[in-house]
Amino acid sequence: MPALTEATQRATVASSALPGRRRVLDLPEMRWAAAALVLFLVGLAVQLMGGPAWSWWVLYLASYLTGGWEPALAGLQALRDKTLDVDLLMVAAAIGAAAIGQITDGALLIVIFATSGALEALATARTEDAVRGLLDLAPDSATRVSEDGREETVRAADLEVGDVVLVRPGERVGADATVITGASEIDQATITGEPLPVDKAPGDEVFAGTLNGTGALRIRVDRRAEDSVVARIAALVHEAGQTKARTQLFIEKIEQRYSIGMVAVTIAVFAIPLLLGDTLQAALLRAMTFMIVASPCAVVLATMPPLLAAIANAGRHGVLVKSAVVMEQLGTTTRVAFDKTGTLTRGIPELAEIHVLTSDMTVDDVLVLAAAAEHPSEHPLGEAIARAAKTRGLRWPDSTDFVAKPGLGVSATVDGARITVVSPKGLPDNLDRADAEVVALVQQRGCTAVIVTAAARPIAVLGLTDQLRPDAADAVAAAARLTGRTPVLLTGDNETAATMLGDRVGITDVRAGLLPHDKVDAVAELQADGTRLVMVGDGINDAPALAAAHAGVAMGGAGSDLTLQTADAVVIGDDLSAVSTVIALSRRARRVVVANLIIAATFIAVLVIWDLTATLPLPLGVAGHEGSTVIVGLNGLRLLRGAAWRTAAGAT
Numbered sequence: 001m002p003a004l005t006e007a008t009q010r011a012t013v014a015s016s017a018l019p020g021r022r023r024v025l026d027l028p029e030m031r032w033a034a035a036a037l038v039l040f041l042v043g044l045a046v047q048l049m050g051g052p053a054w055s056w057w058v059l060y061l062a063s064y065l066t067g068g069w070e071p072a073l074a075g076l077q078a079l080r081d082k083t084l085d086v087d088l089l090m091v092a093a094a095i096g097a098a099a100i101g102q103i104t105d106g107a108l109l110i111v112i113f114a115t116s117g118a119l120e121a122l123a124t125a126r127t128e129d130a131v132r133g134l135l136d137l138a139p140d141s142a143t144r145v146s147e148d149g150r151e152e153t154v155r156a157a158d159l160e161v162g163d164v165v166l167v168r169p170g171e172r173v174g175a176d177a178t179v180i181t182g183a184s185e186i187d188q189a190t191i192t193g194e195p196l197p198v199d200k201a202p203g204d205e206v207f208a209g210t211l212n213g214t215g216a217l218r219i220r221v222d223r224r225a226e227d228s229v230v231a232r233i234a235a236l237v238h239e240a241g242q243t244k245a246r247t248q249l250f251i252e253k254i255e256q257r258y259s260i261g262m263v264a265v266t267i268a269v270f271a272i273p274l275l276l277g278d279t280l281q282a283a284l285l286r287a288m289t290f291m292i293v294a295s296p297c298a299v300v301l302a303t304m305p306p307l308l309a310a311i312a313n314a315g316r317h318g319v320l321v322k323s324a325v326v327m328e329q330l331g332t333t334t335r336v337a338f339d340k341t342g343t344l345t346r347g348i349p350e351l352a353e354i355h356v357l358t359s360d361m362t363v364d365d366v367l368v369l370a371a372a373a374e375h376p377s378e379h380p381l382g383e384a385i386a387r388a389a390k391t392r393g394l395r396w397p398d399s400t401d402f403v404a405k406p407g408l409g410v411s412a413t414v415d416g417a418r419i420t421v422v423s424p425k426g427l428p429d430n431l432d433r434a435d436a437e438v439v440a441l442v443q444q445r446g447c448t449a450v451i452v453t454a455a456a457r458p459i460a461v462l463g464l465t466d467q468l469r470p471d472a473a474d475a476v477a478a479a480a481r482l483t484g485r486t487p488v489l490l491t492g493d494n495e496t497a498a499t500m501l502g503d504r505v506g507i508t509d510v511r512a513g514l515l516p517h518d519k520v521d522a523v524a525e526l527q528a529d530g531t532r533l534v535m536v537g538d539g540i541n542d543a544p545a546l547a548a549a550h551a552g553v554a555m556g557g558a559g560s561d562l563t564l565q566t567a568d569a570v571v572i573g574d575d576l577s578a579v580s581t582v583i584a585l586s587r588r589a590r591r592v593v594v595a596n597l598i599i600a601a602t603f604i605a606v607l608v609i610w611d612l613t614a615t616l617p618l619p620l621g622v623a624g625h626e627g628s629t630v631i632v633g634l635n636g637l638r639l640l641r642g643a644a645w646r647t648a649a650g651a652t
Contacts (some may be wrong), residue, residue: 033118036067060107067114142174177219183407184215199407215406293607298628302596305636310589326568331586336479339537340491346467351388353463366460372396373412373419446500475576478652519545584648596632603628
């Protein structure tokens with residue numbers, strides 16, 4: 001609606017201008033809508049309890065004022081620009097209702113429209129906050145190194161292409177750049193979605209906002225701050241959101257035609273009988289009756305209760321759907337796309353394979369030595385090895401002389417022997433052909449390979465991989481059954497790991513090695529033929545794709561702040577099966593909406609025709625109007641029942 005769109009624009013401006021995040025809970029639209037709702041409910045209670053008429057009239061009129069002044073003002077401004085919108089007509093209808101004594105109807109109408117505007121403004125403000133939060137990932141300052149080796153702290157935004165920057169252990173990378181000296185591991189899950197830190201050496205690319213590990217790096221800046229990958233993610237989210245907003249133009253055109261038609265008919269209903277000799281009071285009563293019975297209250301309730309009831313039901317089962325529009329969109333889904341890390345997998349490494357290379361040791365012997373060496377390490381792979389040893393009930397001795405080699409591995413003295421746990425590239429000269437074949441086999445299976453040595457002799461190859469969610473395969477199968485099309489996998493991880501996971505969960509369309517803008521391109525390609533794609537992801541790198549897709553669903557347990565704000569729906573409990581269930585629930589809600597619209601349109605058509613062709617008694621007109629409202633409202637509220645969720649789950 002035009003007034004709601006203007007409210008959204010005001011919220012966007014406010015969101016961009018003010019710092020902090022708590023302001024989204026302090027939007028004026030929310031305060032006015034809440035006040036209107038409270039006043040309406042109090043007035044209704046006083047009326048039902050038989051209070052004096054003046055008391056509940058005062059409360060209803062106060063509800064009119066608090067909830068109706070803003071859409072009325074917006075409608076008058078639109079009228080000044082020679083545009084007529086439904087919001088102004090609804091305010092007029094509410095005033096007309098009060099004029100003939102039906103103030104309860106008018107107050108309810110005011111509350112509905114005020115609440116809708118507040119919810120839209122809130123959603124827009126929170127999205128703008130989230131985009132700004134993404135940009136906060138990049139550090140404010142960086143250590144620039146001059147040609148003569150001097151170090152100076154500068155603003156990251158002032159870095160130029162070609163500058164050399166020092167990144168110390170534990171710092172965030174200040175710019176998209178190339179490593180020129182040093183070695184370390186970089187946690188770049190926020191950009192690529194890869195579950196494990198990536199070893200970096202001279203010649204490798206690093207991204208602004210990613211987190212350096214235990215080594216020091218000198219990097220050469222490749223892009224200015226405004227051109228960095230993290231900045232482009234924010235831009236993509238904003239652009240995708242703007243593209244969605246333009247789809248409302250068609251709705252506004254329909255509203256404009258309806259508004260003009262309703263005004264013309266109302267004037268005619270008043271003027272023609274008056275010209276034909278009817279009394280002023282009778283003509284006015286007929287016109288107000290027409291305005292009441294033609295009021296789209298039943299149409300509004302035909303749509304909102306089913307969708308809001310479905311939202312509430314989904315919320316009770318761990319799925320947050322952000323608006324009625326989103327709930328309606330989910331029901332039109334024709335294909336589902338999944339991210340890999342943190343979505344189909346847990347994003348936590350686990351020890352999957354142990355290959356002993358010597359006959360004088362057992363699996364437990366190797367695992368005890370590796371765990372003892374890795375125990376002081378904070379690297380996720382080391383934690384996975386120690387966790388695997390604990391799971392087996394193994395105890396390991398204390399280690400001494402622990403040394404971490406960034407990008408390579410660790411070494412320590414355990415029971416007098418020097419034990420190392422290193423990447424294969426850390427032992428290029430110490431692997432014979434048979435050992436190298438074992439390493440290659442582990443890597444071909446999509447695992448990260450590390451080698452355990454004792455006294456410089458390789459004794460085992462360990463394979464580590466990301467943990468697959470136990471419900472991943474079932475969730476993929478449910479999505480395929482529901483949409484009739486096999487889901488697609490979009491991931492920043494490598495081709496081998498992605499293909500292996502696709503085979504395990506039943507996905508054949510695998511697209512790997514995707515940066516955030518690549519995922520947006522993939523979403524656009526998938527939707528080019530009219531496919532309505534739901535994108536399911538969890539990381540910041542998924543946010544642009546979530547915004548670009550027909551609907552975006554975030555896995556909320558480990559989801560990034562931006563992703564949770566950008567997504568249209570959030571699975572709070574990380575239950576993948578809930579994705580298909582909420583789509584099925586949305587489809588049922590859409591069917592109820594269609595049924596309600598038919599009921600509402602039938603009542604309105606009959607009452608309007610009656611009023612135009614005969615004399616429709618006002619009490620009967622109000623009863624018919626209210627009766628249709630009650631019928632469609634109760635029909636929609638059926639989706640609040642737990643049985644509705646269970647039915648939707650069974651449909652998948």
